[in-house]
Amino acid sequence: MPLKEGDSVVIWVDPKRVFLVKIEKGKKFGSDKGTLDLSTLIGKEYGSTVSLSTGVQAYLLRPTPLDAYNGLRRPSQVLYPKDISYMIYVSGIKEGDTVVEAGTGSGFLTISLAYTVGGKGRVITYDIREDMQETARRNLSFMGLLDRVTFKLKDIRQGIDERDVDAVFLDMPDPWNTIQYVHDILKPSGSVVIFVPTVNQIEKTVLKISEFDFVDVHAEELIVREYQVKENATRPKNIGVVHTGFIIRARKSIKGS
Amino acid sequence: MPLKEGDSVVIWVDPKRVFLVKIEKGKKFGSDKGTLDLSTLIGKEYGSTVSLSTGVQAYLLRPTPLDAYNGLRRPSQVLYPKDISYMIYVSGIKEGDTVVEAGTGSGFLTISLAYTVGGKGRVITYDIREDMQETARRNLSFMGLLDRVTFKLKDIRQGIDERDVDAVFLDMPDPWNTIQYVHDILKPSGSVVIFVPTVNQIEKTVLKISEFDFVDVHAEELIVREYQVKENATRPKNIGVVHTGFIIRARKSIKGS
Amino acid sequence: MPLKEGDSVVIWVDPKRVFLVKIEKGKKFGSDKGTLDLSTLIGKEYGSTVSLSTGVQAYLLRPTPLDAYNGLRRPSQVLYPKDISYMIYVSGIKEGDTVVEAGTGSGFLTISLAYTVGGKGRVITYDIREDMQETARRNLSFMGLLDRVTFKLKDIRQGIDERDVDAVFLDMPDPWNTIQYVHDILKPSGSVVIFVPTVNQIEKTVLKISEFDFVDVHAEELIVREYQVKENATRPKNIGVVHTGFIIRARKSIKGS
Amino acid sequence: MPLKEGDSVVIWVDPKRVFLVKIEKGKKFGSDKGTLDLSTLIGKEYGSTVSLSTGVQAYLLRPTPLDAYNGLRRPSQVLYPKDISYMIYVSGIKEGDTVVEAGTGSGFLTISLAYTVGGKGRVITYDIREDMQETARRNLSFMGLLDRVTFKLKDIRQGIDERDVDAVFLDMPDPWNTIQYVHDILKPSGSVVIFVPTVNQIEKTVLKISEFDFVDVHAEELIVREYQVKENATRPKNIGVVHTGFIIRARKSIKGS
Missing domain, CATH: 3.40.50.150 (Vaccinia Virus protein VP39)
Structure with missing residues (x-):
């Protein structure tokens, strides 16, 4: 099921950089490893990868309590x-x-x-x-x-x-x-x-x-x-x-x- | 809700004597601390106590995976x-x-x-x-x-x-x-x-x-x-x-x- | 230096059978793995092995506080x-x-x-x-x-x-x-x-x-x-x-x- | 026995500031909690206290391997x-x-x-x-x-x-x-x-x-x-x-x- 606006998603960069965000159009995710326009996540699947502004790869994961x-x-x-x-x-x-x-x-x-x-x-x-x-x-x-x-x-x-x-x-x-x-x-x-x-x-x-x-x-x-x-x-x-x-x-x- | 035939129940005697049984008429529970006619459990509540044949008290508890x-x-x-x-x-x-x-x-x-x-x-x-x-x-x-x-x-x-x-x-x-x-x-x-x-x-x-x-x-x-x-x-x-x-x-x- | 009467010695049979004894003529060491006439230890070296009465091998070790x-x-x-x-x-x-x-x-x-x-x-x-x-x-x-x-x-x-x-x-x-x-x-x-x-x-x-x-x-x-x-x-x-x-x-x- | 030139001494400021020094005339001990002219230690006893330049108290202890x-x-x-x-x-x-x-x-x-x-x-x-x-x-x-x-x-x-x-x-x-x-x-x-x-x-x-x-x-x-x-x-x-x-x-x- 592809991600849509309002969905929560874990942006997993590395074991020390795990972020739980909600997809909102026009909102930007920021970290010391790069930024990401959250609307670009719409249509992606949990488990897939995205590139941050710096080229660093991040994983999109389905949130569990441990991710929280x-x-x-x-x-x-x-x-x-x-x-x-x-x-x-x-x-x-x-x-x-x-x-x-x-x-x-x-x-x-x-x-x-x-x-x-x-x-x-x-x-x-x-x-x-x-x-x-x-x-x-x-x-x-x-x-x-x-x-x-x-x-x-x-x-x-x-x-x-x-x-x-x-x-x-x-x-x-x-x-x-x-x-x-x-x-x-x-x-x-x-x-x-x-x-x-x-x-x-x-x-x-x-x-x-x-x-x-x-x-x-x-x-x-x-x-x-x-x-x-x-x-x-x-x-x-x-x-x-x-x-x-x-x-x-x-x-x-x-x-x- | 009172216990009925077929229900599972934990007979908790002490921390080393925990037993998970199913209530069946005519069946007897046995342990080194005493026995119990399981049909006598019918109508009891989880959380209540019973006396084993020896007079030792036991607790009736609702089974959890830890009890299993x-x-x-x-x-x-x-x-x-x-x-x-x-x-x-x-x-x-x-x-x-x-x-x-x-x-x-x-x-x-x-x-x-x-x-x-x-x-x-x-x-x-x-x-x-x-x-x-x-x-x-x-x-x-x-x-x-x-x-x-x-x-x-x-x-x-x-x-x-x-x-x-x-x-x-x-x-x-x-x-x-x-x-x-x-x-x-x-x-x-x-x-x-x-x-x-x-x-x-x-x-x-x-x-x-x-x-x-x-x-x-x-x-x-x-x-x-x-x-x-x-x-x-x-x-x-x-x-x-x-x-x-x-x-x-x-x-x-x-x-x- | 060979063992002599009055010396202490560890009889090490296995990790659960460690015994600290003093060599006395006429005294016998006993364990569930066999016995040993302690006078036979005289002249042996620390580190060497002996056979108990049952044929089980035991080691002779120099006593440390851990052996005690x-x-x-x-x-x-x-x-x-x-x-x-x-x-x-x-x-x-x-x-x-x-x-x-x-x-x-x-x-x-x-x-x-x-x-x-x-x-x-x-x-x-x-x-x-x-x-x-x-x-x-x-x-x-x-x-x-x-x-x-x-x-x-x-x-x-x-x-x-x-x-x-x-x-x-x-x-x-x-x-x-x-x-x-x-x-x-x-x-x-x-x-x-x-x-x-x-x-x-x-x-x-x-x-x-x-x-x-x-x-x-x-x-x-x-x-x-x-x-x-x-x-x-x-x-x-x-x-x-x-x-x-x-x-x-x-x-x-x-x-x- | 009073401390003399050449003796080693532990300067214990707090559990995270422990220093092992040798007493030398003309040498200065320095830390983020203050300094100390080491020749002033001569004549002191192990166990006694000194004031660093900042007024912070420090203890003089006899060195053990743990102090090392x-x-x-x-x-x-x-x-x-x-x-x-x-x-x-x-x-x-x-x-x-x-x-x-x-x-x-x-x-x-x-x-x-x-x-x-x-x-x-x-x-x-x-x-x-x-x-x-x-x-x-x-x-x-x-x-x-x-x-x-x-x-x-x-x-x-x-x-x-x-x-x-x-x-x-x-x-x-x-x-x-x-x-x-x-x-x-x-x-x-x-x-x-x-x-x-x-x-x-x-x-x-x-x-x-x-x-x-x-x-x-x-x-x-x-x-x-x-x-x-x-x-x-x-x-x-x-x-x-x-x-x-x-x-x-x-x-x-x-x-x-």
Whole structure:
């Protein structure tokens, strides 16, 4: 299916130059490797190549959440793909599910949640900062996922409006202050998945979780190593991200029953 | 919604005793912690608890792919959740997609693929061993996902029947021997994601990939550490899995275009 | 130099069967792979091989601290080679130095300390358990290092007798309770190196250290991965130790000067 | 003991500004944090503090091999402390030993070897580049260890002059090309310890080692994570070194004996 105006496309120049753009007539894409008149993309196919103004070749790719991570601006610290992928997997969410998230941040986890729950699913995302939600809205729009998401400018530590949700995702400094509300709104057997950067937060969060009816509680850390492959000289890359944070998960139970 | 005959349910006794069963009248669940007449589960809710014959409490949970991993028999070496979650994420697959997989093995990756592509998606899975596919069929049936999967008892190194698929997943000893066919059948911009246990396989696979029109090629390793949380005594667990394998990914491009 | 009665020798059968013994006439070595009359070792050379009663070959090796770790009984949890080696290196200790250690435990760190400070160095080791110190004495004797070590059956949290020592090594549950004494007895610029298993202990210890005149404070964790090498199938080993503990180090300064 | 002309001293400004200098009258130390007339250090004690020209405080520390690593210029890629410490430990070398090393590089491993074998030990270090050995000489001189080291401007793949050495350390691109000579010159039970950056080199080296009489062969990788300690916010640091290389070790045996 040929690209048309309004489509999103990844312009992949090299591993460090990945850009997610929306095709608009009259708009120009610019990078240190050259520029490109975006209207020239109309009629091209995903997977094909284009030449930037400098003659440098670039690839046109169909956007995935990982491209969103690499290709959109990230004004705030955002979750890494290694963490997002595991958080989604362990939560067990799937097409059609309803999930609640806080905080919205730049919307990168929101993108992956909306991508996963699909056209009939729903993501409700809370944040107390309007500017962050504006950024998130723009990012979701680039991915064509904006209509699956409800934004709430509200402090999730004051309560959560939804009921019977399939999963809750928390990326906030003090998740222990909303655990009670999370328990209230989860479906039985539904997952809460939490990201925290420090070990102290693991401890506080897990201890708070243990005060409520939750089961299958785990705290884990994911580490990713990229390999540099050359004939006869393959090895892990030298420098990289050593730490992002920890993932805590639990499932609501209804013990008394 | 109360449980009924034919439903699948996770019987969660403790982190090392997780069982995925199907409710059948007259069938008994057995473990070293006690037994349970499965018909007594009818009418219960996911999230609630039951007492085994010994008085030990167990939780009834709604099955996710992670529960399949923990709760089904694994006659062969299978992919770990940390690897499956990342493979699915980086592939960019979503509801409605068509994906090809080889080999089927015990069907644990198949379960996650079928779960992700949803009711309108399709998984075609190749293996040369009929016994493995039988196991996989049973495992998919436990998850209620059998109807999304087509089984092919065929050597994928001899060719692939499908065309224009969204992604291909390979977990086989010599993926380089089918890369040409994988390139043929992928949609432009579609992903191939490959799992291999040794570094030599990384090198061979990536070098073979570089002979075809692929872009965004990466080889990565995921490591997971579980934490043991106790008040004032939180630390990583002592013993664990240090290595499973490496994940290679690439996206098809159509250079000449 | 041929082996003689009283010499220590490593009987290396395979990587999981390493034994450190002392040659005594009339004594027999026993393992599940066969036995050996130890007097038959007299006159042999380090590096040579012997046949156990079963015909299984074993190697005779000159004992190093790593052999002590692998070849002596460990009734208590002991420090791992990866940690011991780094603790000694960062401490900067060398031949002729005087070092204080607590607790003694089974004496495995003591062995490495005594090995490093050499014939003119001195290790003073504190523990409150006499039975542990008995084990440590026996282990040091197997390594021929007993005369470099002074044992003190005393609670190091009540004070330390020595003065102007080159380094202090702590492997105890509450190192923060002796930091003041450690500062008192260290030479200026001397190192304290501390091993703790939990993250909470890191925090408490480092915060306590920061109350005194110390500089160059670090908290680190060492992880080791062993590789399994086969032609065309080289990879990290699958299962292993994921966590032992954390190493904290600091050097005494004399700020007011 | 007060500092005097010719003494080496570490000027420790902060964790990223560590300098190893030799006290010379009339010489000035310079850094972006201020300068210091080195003759003013005479009469000071290790562990005390000085003020740089800017008023910034710096600590005077007694140099250890780790300070050499942090405080000397490194014109070439050098071994990391985590690797050096483990290489020395597993080798079993001690005061009085004779060890052979190739290549010399900037002399950082040489410093640690000379430090460990002590005043009666000997390090013979081979390299084919005279400029590297000049750098190494200067670095060893800063540590006061030059008289324990013999430099040989020779290709170790052409043969090794020494006999009956306690250990051999190799940090060179093709260690397999000198393994035969290494076996020849090692004492029985003596260790060879090898550092290589790629997995292919592990395989080639270990396969070559297996052609000779060696025992206790291992290939390992050390990973270090530094922790950032703050009250209630302790966690691993975010960015760091993910990979340096692999350590291979083996001990010479004399099978036929």
